[in-house]
Amino acid sequence: MSVSVRIPTILRTYTGGVAEVTGEGGTLREVLQKLDADYPGIGARILDETGKIRRFVNVYVGEEDVRFVEGLDTATPDGVQISVIPAVAGG
Amino acid sequence: MSLPPLVEPAAELTVDEVRRYSRHLIIPDVGMAGQKRLKNAKVLCVGAGGLGSPALLYLAAAGVGTLGIIDFDVVDESNLQRQVIHGQSDVGRLKADSAAASVREINPLVNVVIHNVALTTDNVMDIFSGYDLIVDGTDNFATRYMVNDAAVLLGKPYVWGSIYRFDGQASVFWSEHGPCYRCLYPEPPPPGMVPSCAEGGVLGVLCASIGSIQVNEAIKVITGIGEPLVGRLMIYDALEMKYRDVKVRKDPECPLCGKNPTITELIDYEAFCGTISDEAQEAAAGATITALELKEMQDRGDDVYVIDVREQNEYEIVNIPGAVLIPKGEFINGSALEGLPQDKKIVLHCKSGARSAEVLAILKNAGFADAVHVGGGVLSWIKAVDPSLPTY
Numbered sequence: 001m002s003v004s005v006r007i008p009t010i011l012r013t014y015t016g017g018v019a020e021v022t023g024e025g026g027t028l029r030e031v032l033q034k035l036d037a038d039y040p041g042i043g044a045r046i047l048d049e050t051g052k053i054r055r056f057v058n059v060y061v062g063e064e065d066v067r068f069v070e071g072l073d074t075a076t077p078d079g080v081q082i083s084v085i086p087a088v089a090g091g
Numbered sequence: 092m093s094l095p096p097l098v099e100p101a102a103e104l105t106v107d108e109v110r111r112y113s114r115h116l117i118i119p120d121v122g123m124a125g126q127k128r129l130k131n132a133k134v135l136c137v138g139a140g141g142l143g144s145p146a147l148l149y150l151a152a153a154g155v156g157t158l159g160i161i162d163f164d165v166v167d168e169s170n171l172q173r174q175v176i177h178g179q180s181d182v183g184r185l186k187a188d189s190a191a192a193s194v195r196e197i198n199p200l201v202n203v204v205i206h207n208v209a210l211t212t213d214n215v216m217d218i219f220s221g222y223d224l225i226v227d228g229t230d231n232f233a234t235r236y237m238v239n240d241a242a243v244l245l246g247k248p249y250v251w252g253s254i255y256r257f258d259g260q261a262s263v264f265w266s267e268h269g270p271c272y273r274c275l276y277p278e279p280p281p282p283g284m285v286p287s288c289a290e291g292g293v294l295g296v297l298c299a300s301i302g303s304i305q306v307n308e309a310i311k312v313i314t315g316i317g318e319p320l321v322g323r324l325m326i327y328d329a330l331e332m333k334y335r336d337v338k339v340r341k342d343p344e345c346p347l348c349g350k351n352p353t354i355t356e357l358i359d360y361e362a363f364c365g366t367i368s369d370e371a372q373e374a375a376a377g378a379t380i381t382a383l384e385l386k387e388m389q390d391r392g393d394d395v396y397v398i399d400v401r402e403q404n405e406y407e408i409v410n411i412p413g414a415v416l417i418p419k420g421e422f423i424n425g426s427a428l429e430g431l432p433q434d435k436k437i438v439l440h441c442k443s444g445a446r447s448a449e450v451l452a453i454l455k456n457a458g459f460a461d462a463v464h465v466g467g468g469v470l471s472w473i474k475a476v477d478p479s480l481p482t483y
Binding site: 008009010013019040041054055056058060063064065067068083085086087088089090091 | 138140141142143227228229230231232235252253254255256257258260275276277278279280285286287288291293324326328330331335336337338339340342420423424
């Protein structure tokens with residue numbers, strides 16, 4: 001399953017400045033594993049030490065926040081867009 | 092989802108007001124009724140900075156009857172790149188006073204209320220209770236959670252916006268009709284994990300992009316037109332020039348606005364958000380030197396290895412002579428550690444001392460027991476050692 005993953009500005013240091021990368025996997029968990037393999041270190045910015053999605057980072061599959069669906073087990077159908085949206089406080 | 096108007100219309104518009112607001116009045120959706128609602132509206136803008144500047148200017152021009160401005164800060168030259176409500180001659184002036192003067196110049200019909208104080212748990216409920224709607228333009232997590240909690244506890248809608256570099260986010264939080272900020276982000280990031288605009292920078296015009304969305308939504312909520320941004324998060328990427336929106340659900344488990352709330356009054360927001368992590372605080376205790384002490388070490392010829400943990404762009408603006416640039420990220424991912432000299436005393440610094448304290452904790456864990464960091468960072472170096480250097 002090929003999906004696209006939107007990388008926020010704050011995490012683009014891991015992707016060499018690229019805003020959208022291609023991901024692989026049938027579930028969000030698999031997509032994030034592959035993402036971290038491709039861009040080492042990025043996984044730890046999204047997941048905490050216990051492997052859960054950090055509470056100040058939201059991950060959307062399509063336009064759904066996965067916290068309100070199946071979390072890391074949320075299915076990632078072919079072609080879907082995954083967005084990583086961290087909290088920022090600037091004003 | 093459309094919502095009923097938040098504010099009742101004022102009795103009438105004067106002849107002057109009809110003339111001034113004619114371009115609103117001839118829009119059928121706004122019309123006399125909408126403009127009278129704006130006239131009767133009391134809006135508080137928290138912060139007269141990046142987001143507050145465009146927000147206040149447009150709220151004033153739109154004819155919001157009462158505009159509150161809360162800010163305790165003074166105008167600094169580095170604000171002028173984006174805080175367009177202030178001008179060169181306002182440098183050094185209280186931001187609330189400077190913003191109020193601009194508002195009066197744009198629209199003398201607006202009743203401006205100046206709150207020259209820092210928003211705290213002691214005054215937030217009192218101040219908010221005098222307004223119909225809050226516009227959040229603050230620059231830190233602690234104040235944002237406090238604004239959210241006070242708004243939910245008082246049952247008031249607030250228009251939220253947040254920016255960083257080229258990214259902006261905006262939403263309307265109104266617990267009566269949708270989610271709150273805690274439903275979107277249940278917890279703040281640990282200190283040091285997410286840089287502030289002072290550390291990471293912000294494209295000046297991004298403030299206008301997001302601030303104008305906030306005003307757009309404030310006007311819609313006040314007048315009851317259109318589809319307000321309740322239950323949706325607008326995400327803007329200035330580099331790609333893309334707006335996208337995603338759903339924000341009301342979290343039934345939300346500790347504030349959920350089914351069984353555990354937060355029923357204001358909490359200690361500094362403790363909730365932290366200013367610096369416990370590890371960093373512990374590492375920095377007894378291992379913090381002043382900029383002058385570093386200068387003395389260098390002048391004595393001590394065998395020190397000075398590491399600047401900021402980013403390349405910051406290093407290019409100003410740096411401490413002799414410092415080697417190794418950005419914080421390289422300590423977090425571990426790649427910097429093997430290249431460090433074992434036989435020299437390591438001195439870390441950043442812009443103001445927060446990032447270097449975080450790196451210090453990593454170094455202490457890795458066995459660099461005598462490493463220290465410079466309290467106040469390069470900014471204190473400029474102040475204490477070489478005031479001719481540029482500050483940022």
